[in-house]
Amino acid sequence: MIKDIEAITALQGRNVGLIIGAIQTGVALTGSGTTWNIPTALLPVFPRSCVSLTPTPNDIDIYEDGILSTETVVSIDNETGEVVMSGSLSGTVTAGFVEAFEPYLAQNVKVDVKQDSKTYGILRSDMKHTSYGAKEITISEENLLGDLDPLIKLCFEDYDGVEDVGADVEVYQMVSEPRIIYAYVPMERGSTVVGRMYFPQVRAVMKSMVDVKEGDNAGFTIDVTVDKDPLLVRPKVVV
Helix, strand or coil: CCCHHHHHCCCCCCHECCCCEEEEEECCCCEEEEEEEHHHHEEECCCCCCCCCCCCHHCEEECCEEEEEECCCEEECCCCEEEEEEEEEEECEEEEEEEEEECCEEEEEEEEEEEEEEEEEECCCCEEEEEEEEEEEEEEEEEECCHHHHHHHHHEEEECCCCCCCCCCCCCEEECCEEEEEEEEEEEEECCCEEEEEEEEEEEEEEEEEEEECCCCCEEEEEEEECCCCCCCCCCCCC
């Protein structure tokens, strides 16, 4: 199919970003019977399967008293956090899912791809050939530093040292190894979704935690290394 390229406009910075998915476990749900609610502070839910534009029942695990429920998830409302089950639940109800959040204040995002290659010749031929090996994919994002929440979500955890922590503060320590997380690059024009570039398993590393010069805005930079092949997902066009 040949498209009318004159009618296609390039995506701009306002159309593209980076969404991170943080793995959440043991999240206490409120509710009763077949209707339960995810805490609003942990919304929206990230499509963990990375093959849809909105979360599906397969993107959340529900537990009763620490045991995976035999009841299935019927639906998830990603705006209210309401989860409807196929049957009534009892005891302590918890959930495991991936929380979506956007590192802020983003200034740029770049996805780099490198692939091992080797060029070789063969006898009786004057043409060179290239063989290809493993890929290395890295996402880089520079952000302005507005508060500490993005740093904590990405690369810090609760302090577990021996010092007494005052009741008026929260203390976090940097993780010893990068967390396994999820990510996607949204591509949108207003309310119209062009598509998403999903990264099902990634690790975020702080390239710089604070970067500032006199008279300038403070910022930080993250590098995200990709462990699995990315997926492109877009709305199906009905002809």
